[in-house]
Amino acid sequence: MNKYAFTLAEVLITMGIIGIVAALTIPALIANYQKQVTVDRLKKSFSVIINAFVTSQYENGDMNSWGMNSIGSVNDGYENIIPSFLRHYIIKYLNVTVDCGLSCKFQTKIKRFRLNGEEWSWDDPFYYVVYLNDGTIVSFMVDNNSKEWMVVRIFVDINGDQKPNRAGRDIFTFKLDVNGNNAINMSGISEVKSNKNRNTLLGTCRECCSKTAGAYSGDFCSGLIQYDGWKISKDYPW
Numbered sequence: 228m229n230k231y232a233f234t235l236a237e238v239l240i241t242m243g244i245i246g247i248v249a250a251l252t253i254p255a256l257i258a259n260y261q262k263q264v265t266v267d268r269l270k271k272s273f274s275v276i277i278n279a280f281v282t283s284q285y286e287n288g289d290m291n292s293w294g295m296n297s298i299g300s301v302n303d304g305y306e307n308i309i310p311s312f313l314r315h316y317i318i319k320y321l322n323v324t325v326d327c328g329l330s331c332k333f334q335t336k337i338k339r340f341r342l343n344g345e346e347w348s349w350d351d352p353f354y355y356v357v358y359l360n361d362g363t364i365v366s367f368m369v370d371n372n373s374k375e376w377m378v379v380r381i382f383v384d385i386n387g388d389q390k391p392n393r394a395g396r397d398i399f400t401f402k403l404d405v406n407g408n409n410a411i412n413m414s415g416i417s418e419v420k421s422n423k424n425r426n427t428l429l430g431t432c433r434e435c436c437s438k439t440a441g442a443y444s445g446d447f448c449s450g451l452i453q454y455d456g457w458k459i460s461k462d463y464p465w
Contacts, residue, residue: 262459266452268385269399272363273413273449276381276401279320280411287316290403290410313355313367322360331356339384339392342445342464343438347394349382362387379403380414380446394445395436395464401449415450425454429462438464 284290293316310328318326327333334350341347349356355367366382381401384392391397400414415428415436428451433441436448452459459465 258465262465265385265397266457266459268363269383269449269452270457271361272383272385272399273401275321275359275361275363276365276383277411279317280403282320283316309355309367309369317367318357321357321365323357324360325358327356327358329353329355333358333388337388337392339398340394341443342393342395342436342448343440345442345444354382358387364388381411395448398445399449399452400434400443400446413449413453415447416453417450418447419450419454425451428454436464 280290287293293312314326325333330352331350331354334348334354334356337349339347339349349366353368357365359365364384364387366384368380368382370378370380379402381403382398383401384398386397389397394400401411402414402417403411404417414434419425419427428436428447431437431439431441432447434443434446435441436445436451438444440447448463451463455463
């Protein structure tokens with residue numbers, strides 16, 4: 228009985244084809260996996276923050292009664308007003324392992340970046356940093372004018388101090404609009420819901436989810452993911 232076998236040339240050709248197919252498909256599979264992990268972690272972090280605010284309201288009353296509009300400008304003493312407020316109303320309702328506070332010393336050597344590539348430091352006196360028990364890092368910053376609080380920005384690094392440490396990749400922004408409805412939202416979701424134009428989040432505005440955006444480049448990426456049905460779409464600046 229005749230026995231048939233592949234020649235060496237045939238084996239090499241087959242292996243070459245398999246290698247080419249793998250080279251073409253594996254990077255895409257890895258990227259898709261990373262995107263799904265990112266979305267899952269973002270959803271979890273958003274849920275954790277929301278639950279903290281819900282619990283706080285149960286114990287401290289509605290956010291409208293917390294006095295954020297009358298607490299005074301952060302210029303009146305940021306180093307005193309912010310820590311006191313955050314610890315009382317928010318931080319104690321999170322599973323915090325390290326309360327690093329303002330000018331967090333653990334952030335001194337960590338390089339973070341905006342989506343447009345600009346370096347972004349969390350070790351200055353305007354960021355209040357806490358480490359959670361799931362490895363997430365949360366950083367709070369208050370925007371204000373000369374008289375009152377305007378927005379509490381909540382930055383979440385979903386994989387802690389691990390790289391890439393870049394807005395829109397592993398750092399995402401939630402916002403508490405103090406002068407609005409006192410609700411926690413993904414940054415950008417209010418804007419896109421009001422004008423019904425998705426491109427609002429992808430333009431060149433200060434906060435847009437774009438590599439050519441301004442000073443807060445990447446803030447709207449969280450809102451874009453939520454608006455797209457909790458997924459990272461093809462035109463997302465990954």
